[in-house]
Amino acid sequence: MSIEKIITLKTSRRSLLKGAGGALAAGSFGFSFPMPAIAKETTWTLANSMRSVANPYHATFAKGGENFAKSIDAKYEMLVTEGNSEKGISDIKALLQRTGGKLILNVDPNDSPDARVIVEECKKAGAYVVTQWNKPADLHPWDFNPNYVAHMSFDGVPTAKTIAGELFKAFGGEGGIVALGGILSNVPAIERKLGLDMAIKETNGKVKLLDFQPADWNEQKAFDITQAWITRFGKDIKGVFAANDGMGMGALEALRQSGLAGKVPVVGIDGIEAALKATEAGEFAGTVAWDPLWTGGMGLAIPYAVATGKVDIAKEPKEHREFYGTGIIVTKANVAEVKKGGGALDFNDLWGKATGQIQYRG
Amino acid sequence: MRAQPAHRASVMGRWRDWAPLAVLVVLCLVISLFNGNFLTIGNLLRLLNSAAIPLVLCMGTTFVILMGSIDLSIEGVVAVTAVMVSLLVVNDISPISIGLWAVPLAILVGGILGFLNGFLHVRLKTPSFMTTLGVGFAGIGVATAVLGGFTARISDQTFRFLSLGRVFDVPMAVWIALGAIIIAYIIQERTRIGRWVYAIGTDEVTARNAGIPVERTRIMVFMIAGLFYGLGGVLLAAQFGQGHALISQGRLFTAITAVVVGGTALSGGVGSILNSVVGVLIVVTLANGMVLMGIEPYVQQGVQGILIIIAVALSLDRSRLDVVK
Numbered sequence: 001m002s003i004e005k006i007i008t009l010k011t012s013r014r015s016l017l018k019g020a021g022g023a024l025a026a027g028s029f030g031f032s033f034p035m036p037a038i039a040k041e042t043t044w045t046l047a048n049s050m051r052s053v054a055n056p057y058h059a060t061f062a063k064g065g066e067n068f069a070k071s072i073d074a075k076y077e078m079l080v081t082e083g084n085s086e087k088g089i090s091d092i093k094a095l096l097q098r099t100g101g102k103l104i105l106n107v108d109p110n111d112s113p114d115a116r117v118i119v120e121e122c123k124k125a126g127a128y129v130v131t132q133w134n135k136p137a138d139l140h141p142w143d144f145n146p147n148y149v150a151h152m153s154f155d156g157v158p159t160a161k162t163i164a165g166e167l168f169k170a171f172g173g174e175g176g177i178v179a180l181g182g183i184l185s186n187v188p189a190i191e192r193k194l195g196l197d198m199a200i201k202e203t204n205g206k207v208k209l210l211d212f213q214p215a216d217w218n219e220q221k222a223f224d225i226t227q228a229w230i231t232r233f234g235k236d237i238k239g240v241f242a243a244n245d246g247m248g249m250g251a252l253e254a255l256r257q258s259g260l261a262g263k264v265p266v267v268g269i270d271g272i273e274a275a276l277k278a279t280e281a282g283e284f285a286g287t288v289a290w291d292p293l294w295t296g297g298m299g300l301a302i303p304y305a306v307a308t309g310k311v312d313i314a315k316e317p318k319e320h321r322e323f324y325g326t327g328i329i330v331t332k333a334n335v336a337e338v339k340k341g342g343g344a345l346d347f348n349d350l351w352g353k354a355t356g357q358i359q360y361r362g
Numbered sequence: 363m364r365a366q367p368a369h370r371a372s373v374m375g376r377w378r379d380w381a382p383l384a385v386l387v388v389l390c391l392v393i394s395l396f397n398g399n400f401l402t403i404g405n406l407l408r409l410l411n412s413a414a415i416p417l418v419l420c421m422g423t424t425f426v427i428l429m430g431s432i433d434l435s436i437e438g439v440v441a442v443t444a445v446m447v448s449l450l451v452v453n454d455i456s457p458i459s460i461g462l463w464a465v466p467l468a469i470l471v472g473g474i475l476g477f478l479n480g481f482l483h484v485r486l487k488t489p490s491f492m493t494t495l496g497v498g499f500a501g502i503g504v505a506t507a508v509l510g511g512f513t514a515r516i517s518d519q520t521f522r523f524l525s526l527g528r529v530f531d532v533p534m535a536v537w538i539a540l541g542a543i544i545i546a547y548i549i550q551e552r553t554r555i556g557r558w559v560y561a562i563g564t565d566e567v568t569a570r571n572a573g574i575p576v577e578r579t580r581i582m583v584f585m586i587a588g589l590f591y592g593l594g595g596v597l598l599a600a601q602f603g604q605g606h607a608l609i610s611q612g613r614l615f616t617a618i619t620a621v622v623v624g625g626t627a628l629s630g631g632v633g634s635i636l637n638s639v640v641g642v643l644i645v646v647t648l649a650n651g652m653v654l655m656g657i658e659p660y661v662q663q664g665v666q667g668i669l670i671i672i673a674v675a676l677s678l679d680r681s682r683l684d685v686v687k
Binding site: 052053054055056058059062184211212213214218219220221223224225227228229230231232234249250253256257258272273274277 | 502607611
């Protein structure tokens with residue numbers, strides 16, 4: 001290498017260094033300014049993850065999260081799995097990356113095994129997570145302190161039992177009923193069938209289950225099956241039990257086609273808007289409202305309290321870590337009140353609506 | 363139309379034409395042996411009522427399948443039109459109510475989406491399988507976005523008459539389905555498009571050489587199918603008194619199964635509108651019959667699968683099949 005070349009190289013290296021120093025100075029100068037006024041009050045990002053916003057339950061769940069985020073003026077994101085576990089998990093990983101772990105996540109995992117992966121990723125990144133409905137039975141929040149804050153669910157057995165009781169009351173407590181179940185392997189489907197069976201058993205033979213058919217949570221299947229039941233059992237059908245409101249609506253429309261709407265009572269579970277209206281009209285004997293506005297909001301409020309140091313979650317009892325929410329039994333008597341939404345939620349009352357620790361059955 | 367070399371072959375050919383109908387008759391007989399209520403007027407009307415919407419949808423799908431293509435956009439198009447119509451009649455979400463004018467409008471939108479299917483498929487030379495799948499997903503997406511996951515509940519009684527009303531004691535939906543069948547039959551028998559569909563489905567190259575405007579026909583056929591899906595969406599909204607993005611769940615599978623069970627070949631060129639009518643009746647009767655006979659829910663799906671294979675095996679014209687894919 002010639003002398004001249006070395007000199008030019010040196011000068012160019014020097015000028016490069018100068019430039020870098022200048023940039024650094026400018027950078028630190030820039031950072032010393034206070035953050036502009038549009039910055040949010042909290043640096044935590046809040047997110048709800050769910051299957052799809054195409055169903056009323058999850059759409060309301062998402063809204064609940066948004067309500068809480070607004071109340072503390074935080075950034076809020078909505079993640080949708082579209083029934084795809086891979087997509088659900090990779091979206092959460094991406095968000096953890098983007099927020100540098102400053103994430104508060106309220107997730108309804110697409111499938112039970114997903115919960116473990118999600119919890120482990122959140123623990124690694126230092127984020128706080130609450131799961132809903134689905135998780136493996138041996139995955140517990142207290143094994144992942146403090147990041148896995150809680151798991152919330154609803155107990156299908158007593159709620160199905162109570163709403164079945166409302167159905168029996170509606171037709172006088174004696175006679176035959178038909179029942180529509182969900183997808184046979186789903187946990188809520190199994191629980192709700194169990195609750196129905198218990199309610200029937202308690203009537204000591206006064207109420208008989210004429211037939212049980214799974215309609216896979218599908219309105220159209222429920223419609224077709226109910227039509228066939230009307231032919232098969234005719235006037236012997238005194239009531240229809242549906243394991244969710246969608247199937248209940250299908251059954252109701254099949255009854256309507258035969259002029260039986262309002263004469264043969266139907267009950268459902270979930271508390272969707274259409275079912276509330278049918279309850280008001282006296283065509284449904286009742287439904288169970290899960291209050292997704294509450295799960296959507298509280299699933300963020302509780303971990304936010306942990307993240308901001310208001311609550312030491314490791315010291316909380318187990319019934320605050322794995323708990324059932326309250327299913328509201330809706331009948332004609334209280335439907336107007338339920339539709340009003342019962343006023344604004346108190347986000348400081350963290351466990352006010354929790355009803356006991358989750359039990360694992362077989 | 364086919365040249366039959368021997369008497370025996372023509373008997374076989376004729377048997378194949380009638381096989382789906384024979385399956386339907388045997389099915390009805392077996393079910394009525396188990397349950398005397400099956401052949402009552404009340405149940406038959408209920409059956410036809412269950413069949414009405416699949417019938418309307420199949421009228422569109424049949425032409426597409428006859429042409430050798432496939433249409434997977436059914437659920438998307440039906441969701442868009444059902445949601446649209448539910449927002450245009452008296453409902454609890456939008457303040458608009460244009461009454462029965464919503465019906466032709468929804469059918470038209472179905473036609474536009476069908477046109478989109480055909481246009482993209484032909485112009486971009488993408489397989490109909492992918493194009494229609496994409497348009498279908500987009501349809502569900504639009505329906506979801508419009509309602510934000512909620513349900514529009516229809517309180518327009520004039521509109522609900524389309525499903526709940528009865529003329530001569532027969533549900534309106536059944537009359538409408540009958541109308542759709544007649545229109546589809548006329549298209550098949552009395553129009554050039556109807557003839558061209560068979561020509562394209564049998565051998566597209568020959569059809570092109572014979573001067574048939576293959577591309578234009580393809581687009582037209584997808585558009586006609588879309589019009590029928592639009593009508594299906596209207597009937598669905600009228601039947602359930604509501605519109606939401608998931609209202610059409612499960613429709614695609616029923617429609618394609620029914621077309622194939624009726625004896626229309628997925629390879630194109632073989633079958634007809636009337637085959638599909640029989641196909642729909644088989645599928646619907648089977649579902650109804652299994653509940654009537656009290657077959658265990660766990661066994662039902664198995665029985666359904668076996669009967670579908672029997673129906674297809676009986677009606678298949680094997681002489682034309684060189685390769686089975």
